[in-house]
Amino acid sequence: MKLPRNTIRRLSHYLRCLDILDLKGVQLVKSRELACMCRVSDSLVRRDLSYFGDFGKKGVGYNLPELRERILQIMGLNKVRKVVLCGVGNIGTALLRYPFKERNFEIIAAFDTDPKKIGMVINGIRVYPAEKTSELTRELGVEIGIIAVPPEAAQKTADLLAEGGIEGILSFALIPIEPKKDVVIQYVEIATELEILSFEIEERKRRR
Amino acid sequence: MKLPRNTIRRLSHYLRCLDILDLKGVQLVKSRELACMCRVSDSLVRRDLSYFGDFGKKGVGYNLPELRERILQIMGLNKVRKVVLCGVGNIGTALLRYPFKERNFEIIAAFDTDPKKIGMVINGIRVYPAEKTSELTRELGVEIGIIAVPPEAAQKTADLLAEGGIEGILSFALIPIEPKKDVVIQYVEIATELEILSFEIEERKRRR
Numbered sequence: 291m292k293l294p295r296n297t298i299r300r301l302s303h304y305l306r307c308l309d310i311l312d313l314k315g316v317q318l319v320k321s322r323e324l325a326c327m328c329r330v331s332d333s334l335v336r337r338d339l340s341y342f343g344d345f346g347k348k349g350v351g352y353n354l355p356e357l358r359e360r361i362l363q364i365m366g367l368n369k370v371r372k373v374v375l376c377g378v379g380n381i382g383t384a385l386l387r388y389p390f391k392e393r394n395f396e397i398i399a400a401f402d403t404d405p406k407k408i409g410m411v412i413n414g415i416r417v418y419p420a421e422k423t424s425e426l427t428r429e430l431g432v433e434i435g436i437i438a439v440p441p442e443a444a445q446k447t448a449d450l451l452a453e454g455g456i457e458g459i460l461s462f463a464l465i466p467i468e469p470k471k472d473v474v475i476q477y478v479e480i481a482t483e484l485e486i487l488s489f490e491i492e493e494r495k496r497r498r
Numbered sequence: 499m500k501l502p503r504n505t506i507r508r509l510s511h512y513l514r515c516l517d518i519l520d521l522k523g524v525q526l527v528k529s530r531e532l533a534c535m536c537r538v539s540d541s542l543v544r545r546d547l548s549y550f551g552d553f554g555k556k557g558v559g560y561n562l563p564e565l566r567e568r569i570l571q572i573m574g575l576n577k578v579r580k581v582v583l584c585g586v587g588n589i590g591t592a593l594l595r596y597p598f599k600e601r602n603f604e605i606i607a608a609f610d611t612d613p614k615k616i617g618m619v620i621n622g623i624r625v626y627p628a629e630k631t632s633e634l635t636r637e638l639g640v641e642i643g644i645i646a647v648p649p650e651a652a653q654k655t656a657d658l659l660a661e662g663g664i665e666g667i668l669s670f671a672l673i674p675i676e677p678k679k680d681v682v683i684q685y686v687e688i689a690t691e692l693e694i695l696s697f698e699i700e701e702r703k704r705r706r
Contacts, residue, residue: 479510
């Protein structure tokens, strides 16, 4: 069973909504409520959730704690994942201050080449020299590396992470990275997001 | 004709590849080459491009300048779009330094509430007081607003941008924004990207 990428993205959104409903003490949630909160169609929610077997009771809804637990399990979010950050520039510093811990991702170390940054502690996270990347990644049992270095250093950084036994990379660098040793790579492409926005603005104009 | 969201995302990737091939002086490009550069299948490239009519000549390939021009036109990227940035924190500062101009997006002003930041010029872009957002957005004919403010200020910032006649918003804030006045909203969700990565790591483990 191969889940569509968009279903996975929506599962993450459903989780946010389930968290909010959970705080309100909701025990049963209808696909319509989730659909409304996530601004998607009712039938899409039902289709997405049907991938994981039969949760819902017709007319009653889904058992919220069960559904939440199942999504967490499928997405591998029911345990804390160790993360390292490579590159403590503007984006890197912002990421160190990001509340990832709430979502079970814990940044436990950062790396940079700048001697002025090495030894700094930001939001409780220490900055180590970049040449320690492989060694520390392996020693600390890190699963995910975030790359926020300049484009020209991205491939080298990815290679160091792969050597350290990393499982996945989230890259903010502007260039594609050649994956090594079965590492999963996910990109955050800000310019692409702007381009998609641009397309949708044009679409809306065309429809007017 | 409604283009799938993923096709639009891939068009942006194709553009990157066409730019690279263009620099090399390539005049004809085969779907196989584009597929290989973007790491997608041959048939997917052909399907994506077929949305825009018949470009390619069988066995010969696509005329590169024509194809590039057509994608730029469809995505509304054949003219410079004016952008403002709201929130000059870590992510905001990183965005001001981002080379968006290469992609025809020009950040022409930034806004913040912090008196220490107002009047600063970063990468040639001046920081104005947040209460000027609507006025300046309208005066300058801005189309896109980037929101990089703390979550609690996100909705208010979006409202100010909407009042200023903005067409689209790219939000880095961690909460959903209620759109006003027909504004297109696009999110950059870093935590969601990490969750998708987490899912793929688990999938790979399950397959081993």
